[in-house]
Structure formats: C-alpha cells, structure tokens
Amino acid sequence: MQLVVARIGRAHGIKGEVTVEVRTDEPELRLGPGAVLATDPASVGPLTIETGRVHSGRLLLRFEGVRDRTGAEALRNTLLIAEVDPEELPEDEDEYYDHQLMDLDVVTVDGVEVGRITEISHLPSQDLFIVERPDGSEVMIPFVEEIVTEIDLEEQRAIIDPPPGLIDDRAEIVSTRDDGPAEAGKAGDDKAGDV
Structure with a gap:
C-alpha cells in the first residue's frame, strides 16, 4: 500500500537541499537516508534520500543526483510516497495510520x-x-x-461521544444570568444588539 509521507517545499541553499512538509508521524522511519520513495508526479521519481537534517525546526532533505538549487527547485510540490505493508501497525497502540x-x-x-x-x-x-x-x-x-x-x-x-451541537443543531446555550437560559441571539453582553 502506498502512503504520502511528505511534500517537497522550496529549495534551501545552493547544494540541492529542499524543505519538506512532513505528513507522517514516523519521519525517522519513512524519510531516513537510503529510503527510496515513489513520487507524484511519477515522472520525477523514484527519489532516494541521501541526507536529512533539521534546520530551524524544518526537515531538510537532499536526494541522490540533485546537486544544485535548480534541481532542488524543480522538485517543488512533489509528493513523496512510501510503500507500506497494510498489516503494519504504529508502535503506540493508541495511534493509527x-x-x-x-x-x-x-x-x-x-x-x-x-x-x-x-x-x-x-x-x-x-x-x-x-x-x-x-x-x-x-x-x-x-x-x-x-x-x-x-x-x-x-x-x-x-x-x-459528541458534545451538544457537534453533529446536530441542538447546541445547549449556557447563561451566566440568574433569570434562566439565554435566548438565541441574546447570550452574552446585554448591549450587543444596540448600535
């Protein structure tokens, strides 16, 4: 099964690095050096990750064969796709793909x-x-x-277990006034309707 794990952003520097918008909870597994990823559009790939590093909170990747800014910029907006075994489960039992x-x-x-x-x-x-x-x-x-x-x-x-109003139109209106529930459109400040 194929899963989108990242989208390539803009070029970073002049040596072929690109910023990456990560779309996986396991970037160290899916986006590590040596990983071979299919692409969308398919004509760009497959791409093999040569190096990866974090810079100012963003993941930067360099791919084999991409050595300059022009080559890196040509990859912009390309989706990176990993082949994943459909039976594979995340490590944490409360996480799901x-x-x-x-x-x-x-x-x-x-x-x-x-x-x-x-x-x-x-x-x-x-x-x-x-x-x-x-x-x-x-x-x-x-x-x-x-x-x-x-x-x-x-x-x-x-x-x-949805709170009132999440899946229906019957939201509960809570008033802080002592004279009972607020009417629709009159909750909050008494002067809200005065212009």
Whole structure:
C-alpha cells in the first residue's frame, strides 16, 4: 500500500537541499537516508534520500543526483510516497495510520449512526475526521480522546461521544444570568444588539 509521507517545499541553499512538509508521524522511519520513495508526479521519481537534517525546526532533505538549487527547485510540490505493508501497525497502540481509519463507520456511544470517515485532515492543533453523513452532508469531528472514545478496527467503526451541537443543531446555550437560559441571539453582553 502506498502512503504520502511528505511534500517537497522550496529549495534551501545552493547544494540541492529542499524543505519538506512532513505528513507522517514516523519521519525517522519513512524519510531516513537510503529510503527510496515513489513520487507524484511519477515522472520525477523514484527519489532516494541521501541526507536529512533539521534546520530551524524544518526537515531538510537532499536526494541522490540533485546537486544544485535548480534541481532542488524543480522538485517543488512533489509528493513523496512510501510503500507500506497494510498489516503494519504504529508502535503506540493508541495511534493509527490514516488508511486504517478511512471508511470506518462512525456511531455515537448510544449506537446512533453518524456516517463514514471519508477524509482525515491533519491540522497543527489536532486531526479531524471528515465524516460523510447518510444524507450526503459532511461533519467534522475532532480526533481527540474526549470525543472519539474508541476505535474498533475489527468492527470497522469509530465510537464517539459528541458534545451538544457537534453533529446536530441542538447546541445547549449556557447563561451566566440568574433569570434562566439565554435566548438565541441574546447570550452574552446585554448591549450587543444596540448600535
């Protein structure tokens, strides 16, 4: 099975190094010297990593046969693809590869069907499941343990305990006033509606 593990960014310096946007939790395994990676577009590769180093918080790679800035710049926006055994599991039992999570059925702890995972978005703060609902709409579910309570690969499902309003329109409005629940549009400062 092929997995995208990085995207090549801009050239760095004049000796053929490139910056890399890492898309794997295991860069030391997937992007180490000697690794041979397929590419998208395929005509650019395969590429063999010659050296790698971290500079100012960014991973820099040099590939065999790329010796100058022009060659490095020609690789910009190329996706690096690793061949991974589909049976391989991450070292930590609470971690999953994207391909393991794709197409899982998403259900609430009460057994209510939410939909199916169609995409996983990796954001700096957290990962999000993009879930297609039975009616064709999409909902985004943060992949955090407070919400995603269980991943059951055998049953091919993700069990969630969503807070109010995450998967439906019935959000609970909490008021700090003593006179009861706030009305929609009137929560917060009393002068918010005055112009």
